[in-house]
Amino acid sequence: MSVDPSSLIVVLGTAVNAVVLGADLPVEVDEHVGTFTESVEQGAAQLGAELDAALATLPEPVREPVEHIVADTADRAVAGIEERIPEIGFVEPDIHTGMGIGDADSGAPVVAAPAGRPNPWGFGAPAPHEAAPDPTGGLSLPRIPAVLPGVSPAPIGAVAVFAPWLKKAGEICDGITAPVLAALYSVENGFRHGPSAPVSPAGARGPGQFMPGTWDAYGKDADGDGKADVLGIADPVMASGALLCDNWSRIEGWKRDGRVMGDTLGLTLAAYNAGLGAVLRSGGMPSGLPDYENQTKPYVAKILSARPIFERVLSPFIALGLPAIGDGGQRVIDEASRYLGLPYVWGGGNIHGPSGGGFDCSGLTSFAVHAATGISLPRTSETQWHVGTEIPLSEALPGDLVFGNWQAAGPGHVGIYIGGGQMVHAPTTGDVVRVGDVFTDMRARRIL
Structure with missing residues (x-):
């Protein structure tokens, strides 16, 4: 299909606004959107697979620089698109490429996390999918950055449907609050859930980006639907809350024993990404290895900087720190x-x-x-x-x-x-x- 990209943007903008308002779409717009969506879904997977295959043939010393060039090119493309669609508020997704939780000397489940790669498009990851039901009716509504500058990309409706479980998981222990969990989920996978949510190259799945071994240890049926669904909403959020609280408790104990130093929340988030063993070996924030410097430390910084914004975003849904609401x-x-x-x-x-x-x-x-x-x-x-x-x-x-x-x-x-x-x-x-x-x-x- 050969179509001018700017015309597609206009068509999509018309479609989104029309659906939000409950209007019937013009037939030509409806058909155009359907054809375009199908083409993008098919093309994205094919392009990602081709990129992965091409990159895999490169010698190791040159592979990473080439991946940076590909990512930078994608960034420039996204920037060009953003200029054309100010009302839709499209923002580049930040796909966290894998989380390693625990290793042998920590006593926690053993899960390794390979280095992440700078990859806004997910190189071969399935197309993002907003699973129903949610308050938007499954619409791709404007994302949070169009409403509150500085928030990682996520549809406001997705945050709303996660909110009750974020609140519940944020009450498991004093150290881990709902805004902390929300900020973590915005960094991990942008609140994307359901069968077609992006999977990291390392195999981390669902909105909480759980590796299989960690999910086996923490995944439970939190919503009573008869299964522990790593791709759902309730089960991963509650599993993340339990895991973070366990890590918080372990790190507090190590701090009392003088084995680690640093802010407990920051170290707990670092453990979610790099493993408790990495925190213990470093005596605090994981450092020294390229993964820790280029992935774990920025990961923690993103979550901590987003936390106060999610305190604002979540307040209409769960009244965080507000007076009693009638x-x-x-x-x-x-x-x-x-x-x-x-x-x-x-x-x-x-x-x-x-x-x-x-x-x-x-x-x-x-x-x-x-x-x-x-x-x-x-x-x-x-x-x-x-x-x-x-x-x-x-x-x-x-x-x-x-x-x-x-x-x-x-x-x-x-x-x-x-x-x-x-x-x-x-x-x-x-x-x-x-x-x-x-x-x-x-x-x-x-x-x-």
Whole structure:
């Protein structure tokens, strides 16, 4: 199939927005998307296999530099695509190529991890797959970086469907929290799960990238469906939580004995990647070997830097560190969060949902409040200000409305408070529905 790439981007953008809005696709668009998707899935696997075969024929001393060149070329291609699709928010996946957990002198399961290679396309890995069910209905919605800069790529709906299990696994021990697990999963495999989720060249599988020996030791049927599914959601998340907590406990003991030094969380994450034995041998953060310097240390740094962002991302779903949320307030947040990443459209949206391709600020609040509670708000931010009771911003609870951009007629902007100084809102033309900081001039009203 020979098609101009820019036309495909336009077609895909049209398709995604149309499906999000519940519209019927034009026949020519529907057919074009189906043909393109099938071609990409087939072509990606073929290209990956050919690349793997070609690279395998190279002498060892030159193979790694060539792989770097291939990866750099892919990076430039992705950068060119990103310029063409700002509203879809496509971001290069960060596929972690293998995790080695435990080795002989640690007493943990023996699993080796070969060196990772810089490979944004996965060289022969199966095409990414979003397994149903999830809150997006299986759609490839805009990814988190389009909503919160700096987050590793993952559809916001995927994070939502993982959230209950992240919360549960984050309660196994004090050291490992839900945001830590979420950040780890964003680095490991971008929350991709299901039969066609990418498999690392080393054979690590599922959203938690478990090697077979480690899965045999920790994989259990957490959701009661009769099987321990490494490709699922509940089972890998709970297995990761148990493994991390075991590693945390072991490392804390070694620290008390003076055998290792360093931050326990960082060392625990390093053990997930390189094995407990690597931590013990190094007396702390694994160092000295190329794998440790080029893979393990950056891996830990990525997770630790993403953790505070996932504290924000997860807060609408599991209320991390927030005041108690009433059922109504949580439902309002949930309804608004369904449309994270949808474009801002001036005058867009009402109690029935988005219109014209998206929401404006008061259209989003009108929809979310009505969908959650049945309350019909006036349509504009100025008129919504007169509903309910004003409260000090310091006393705002999740689900309260926050107003700002004050003008002679009243507030020019409105959002939904989610706690921690954050709100979900539709900011302005050219932007998308997102989680962001509450403005300095904002005032709050309680309508529930």
